[in-house]
Amino acid sequence: MQLFNSRLLRERMQRFSFPAGGEFKKKINVIAKWQKSLRDSDLSKTKEISIQGLFLSKFFGEVLGYTTQADGKKEWNLTQHPGNDIDARIPDGSLGFYSSDKSATKAVIELKDAMTSLDRRQSARRENFTPIEQSYLYATKYDGCNWIIVSNIREIRLYNKSKTQSYYESFNVLQLEEDEQFKRFYFLMSKDNLLGDGALSPLDELLQTSEAQEKSISGDFYSAYRELRLKLFKHLRENNVGYDSSILLEKAQKLLDRVVFILFCEDKGLLPREILKRAFERGVSSFLDSDQRVWLEMKGLFKAIDRGNDKVSPPINGYDGGLFAYDGLLDSLRIGDAIWKEIVELAGYDFESDLNVNILGHIFEQSISDLEQLRSEFDGLELHTSRANRKKQGIFYTPENITHYIVENTLGRYLEEHPDRLPVIRILDPACGSGAFLNQAHTYLQKAWKSAYEQGEIKSKDARYGTLFDYNPAENDRTILLNNLYGVDLNEESVEITKLSLWLKTARSDEPLENLDRNVRCGDSLVQSREIAGEKAFEYRKEFGKVFEEGGFDIVIGNPPYVRQELLSPELKEYCSLNFETYSGVADLYVYFIEKGLALLREGGYLSFIVSNKFLRANYGKKLTGYIQKNYTLVELMDFGDLQVFEDATTYPCIITIKKTIPEGPMTFKYLRLETLEVADLRAELEEKGYEVTITPDSGGWS
Template identity: 35%
Template sequence: MSLFQNSVLNKYLKGLESEKVEEAYERFTSHFHNPTIQENIRNSKEEQYQGEFLIDLFVNVFGYVKNPTPDFNLTTELKNIKGSKKTDGAILKGEKALAVIELKGTNTTDLGKVETQAFGYKNNQPGCNYVITSNFEKLRFYIDNAVDFEEFNLFQLTKERFEILCLCLSSEYLLKDIPKKIKDESLTQEENITKKLYKDYASFRNEIFDAIQNENPEYDKLTLFKKTQKLLDRFLFIFFAEDRLLLPPNSIRSIVNQWTDLKDKYDEYFPLYDRFKKYFGYMNTGHKGHQHDIFAYNGGLFAPDKILDNIKINDDLLYKHTVNLSNYDFESEVSVNILGHIFEHSLNDIDEIQAEIQGVATEQSKTKRKKDGVFYTPKYITKYIVDNTVGKLCEEKKTELDIIEAEYEKERKGRQKATLKKLTKKLEDYRKWLLQITICDPACGSGAFLNQALEFLIAEHQYIDELQAKLFGDAMILSEVENSILENNLFGVDINEESVEIAKLSLWLRTAQKGRKLTSLNNNIKCGNSLIDDTNVAIEKSFNWQKEFQEVFAKGGFDIVIGNPPYGASFNNDEKLYFREAYSEIHKRTPESFNYFLYKIENIINTSSKWGVIIPSSFLYQHEFEKTRKYILDNSTVNKVLNLGDDVFQDVATPTCIIIASKEGEKSEYVDLQTIPRNLLPIEIFEESKLVNATSLIENESFSYIVKLNRELIKKCYNQPRLKEIAEEVATGISSGLIKHMFIQKKNILNSILNAQYLKN
């Protein structure tokens, strides 16, 4: 959720004037850390304190001038440019709002609920870059969009976190747009580090792989390549763990230095890889050392591997690449998000190398991931889909349990024990339910959607902890639920073995904590062909969902399915024949992988589930997918359709859409975002006010998921003879992603000679 890259943030933090920060922190703590004031704030209603809050924080601590004082740059009740709605406060630069402020009382625990309202105000203020939301106890700070934010607990804020708050909110920095500058520099730095690290990462893999082949001819190339990738995964985890103090710092560098000293100074040689294998063993079983202990993290990554434990690796290459990668700071430079991009790039390269090993020309194979129609999903897409599936299901459960935040904010003194017990029971019931929900990505790739779901669930457990702390007046202690989430809530399948291993690694990196064993994910993240359960068709990777996830299907199926199903994948003749028969309810003529995934999703979910996917927007209207659209409508309610247009995925022109559906529910909504500039899509996608009621969206002969605006035109078309009535069978050829070039504009029509018959009706 962090807005800033650590190394960039640290550079700006070093530039803070320590004396000014110290004085500001003293003013801040004298008010917001005063127990009596805290209690009074908690007992105040939103309207009672919001004006004073602006003075206490923005004026007294961060140096703003509030209206009506001359030359003010802080005001209240700023009206939208369009409409009559007003934001609670705004920071002004000249006459324009630079930041909008939306305030709630402390009885609003989840500030995420304020996002839609706050960004509605921002989008009505041209030139506004920042959104600030607060319930007087917590404060969130956003730049441009709602995808990432910084959250501060004002009542418990440390000096270190206050310095970051100062960079975000102080008039000295915000009015100069410094936070936006830090974010922009962070994005540039992340891009640069990603490119550089991936170059070194790929060089390590490729050179080690070449050397291993030469020194271990008894093994086939494909096996050695997979072991090379596993070795790299092990090193990456160690680099990450040692820089984040899960392991003794500079562990790899120390091993290399000790090996060099023994070889050069004491003439004691043994292969460098033997030293690393010993360390891998420590990671698996644990080790009590003279200077440092090593915890048994394991999780399967460091378990004994007969081939990997017996191959030979060139000393010089191993020395060169481990030292090179150890120069990166995996705490401040290399974030988990950067590693996510590294993993995605890696999967493309892996497929190229595997194609080469198997004798398939690279130009023909493209890469298996592109051949299989797989593309990296941007974070704002994964967040939107998770929020509207997992998030909606959680909201419905809290409503069912009658969990009302305001009830947990009331003063405990004088309340009956039975009331407190009842409120506690609601939270216990919610947590129990939360630990049992099942979320699946049937084409999980490197785990982007699973990681987003993990992030959401961790935040939801923290929300429960916060309500419990409010109820009993105790300090908030966050539950260590990450391993429980990995064991019970998250499931994934992918046809690519390396994708499965990398998805596991990405989840481990996000949840690893010092002294806590890694969760084995072998029963949750599996390799297989999600679409084919016939061993005669998919000989090695046929996948029987009911057999592989027996506990899930004993309860009726998954609660949530999310993902970016592959599209445009290639199939052999046996697979095409299989799809025609096994998917006969939705199959028409052209085999399309995402189409089959939609059918599969409907068959692996339970009767109260939700699902959300991003797929090509051709699904919304093409005749080829008419049977699938009807099948979905017969079995689920389509809640939301977002027509996104082109260029959502980098280097992919295919127009896409998001579909959110559920087994329970009646409301349908639609929004067309095709013409929105691509840089604004991460903002506009969360703008709920743009959704239009579309209950009658699908009331047409072909079940097209289109807006009402076009339905009359479609009806006109259906009054004309069908092409199939006057021509031979027509099938889809090569589909163009650049759909905008397929439209004829009025100005071109006027300058063209067109047969009047073509323009009839």
């Protein structure tokens, strides 16, 4: 995802004075010579150390305007740091304000050769960091250093220390002679913008403004979205007497899911522009004697999106997948023309620049809580704050730096140990909510495929799985969605929103949506008994039979519900007492999710959850810690103490990472007690400030 709001970036670039005339030609010539060397010479095969100085002087000196000490000035902006290729502890270069008596670093630079993937773990480096992770660690060593630049001389990336590694600006060196590409590169990377002349550079200000606008726009959108859902629900109740309120709420949400998907695809160029608005206008201007003229047009549009329509201009791709599949009950409902005017007003939001997939994910997470509250308020139909209901349901939005850390720390470790399992890795979130962890896992797997391609490792056929290792983003999406990602949730709306979030992320103009019904399921992850859970009783070995034929899930990740034991029913407690070794009458629900998740792993697999840290100190936790020590290997424990990770909730969380291997002798794991939430890269923080703890059965504690 991009660091900056694309609309805001375009506006700033329009007001910027770019190099012109001879100065512009000189910079383009430098880039063109480098491109020629990449295409026609052995530069692409040259080791990183031998080209670092040349790359820095050409791109950062001659093109971007940074000065070095060798230029003979009292102050300079670019410094190269000579180091060794195996275990360097400093970056290859840095940008800032330097003189004989001053050193203020604002950006670190890490350089690799053209054969190195920026997203691949480096086996020769400590902790097997990727070049990106390595660079984040470097940035923490300099006070006031917020910017991170990483390159393999083919691609240059710009990161900010306050954001996770999912956010960056990328520049393809082989495309920099193109006018728009050069302008974006120069605007974001030049000395005048990245460094400026004070504490807050133009680039710092641009990021702050982007973040403020994102927060404001996403808040405005969700307020409009929430109010619209309530109005639509009321409209359906008033015009469809005799239907169960729960069914009408489900259909109202489904209708809005379809609308959001259409608007998102319009702005991404995946559907014809303003197709929803045009359907509305056709309905309004229809001569039919009906107050449902717009609804008739919309049903036709939904059918066209589901099946495709090449008779219109431009043609509509058939998305299939289930979201737009025929729904007889929905189609039979009366939906008057008046409500559609308000629905179509959502088109006023910019889904290309202002409402990206990640922002929509946050909105969907909040949506789940509000839906549950609505179900409990069918009589009053008055929407209050959902804080109390979130507490009852144990649902809390997981911050992105935590989902990023959990995914990178489990998938990264596992694929490093088992690289051949990339096409068939099985990843489960047993309480998937809005799909935040599954979306993060999808991002990681796409990077893993791209990295394998860049390293030249995906040209042969795998004898065991019969899978052609070939880098094709569309085909990789299909593999990831159908073979790699699995989710279960007790909440039906959560299941549908998880599928929607994955569809939004992977939709393409020439491909159908993948049907996710087999992989993302509604059910009770803890209970197999119909007597306790009714229709939501869930038997993993039955529902995901193929996974367990191969030994189980490779990875189990997530944020299990935060439900205190006082809120558990007597029936559920009795069931847990008979089915969980870690049962205690006063244990909270997450304890059983940990035991269940571990049971679902294949040998050598990893589990990582963010859960309450109460088990580390409470008496009921002794059963859980003893169970883990006896049967598994604790890898890492990151304790947030009393930091308030979740908005409106004090949950005292920790992140626990466990490997399914029986320990031999004393068990050593990495431990960190976090002192602040202002950490974008938790893995770098663990490496920098964490320490090893060795435990035995007699240790008496883990922290």
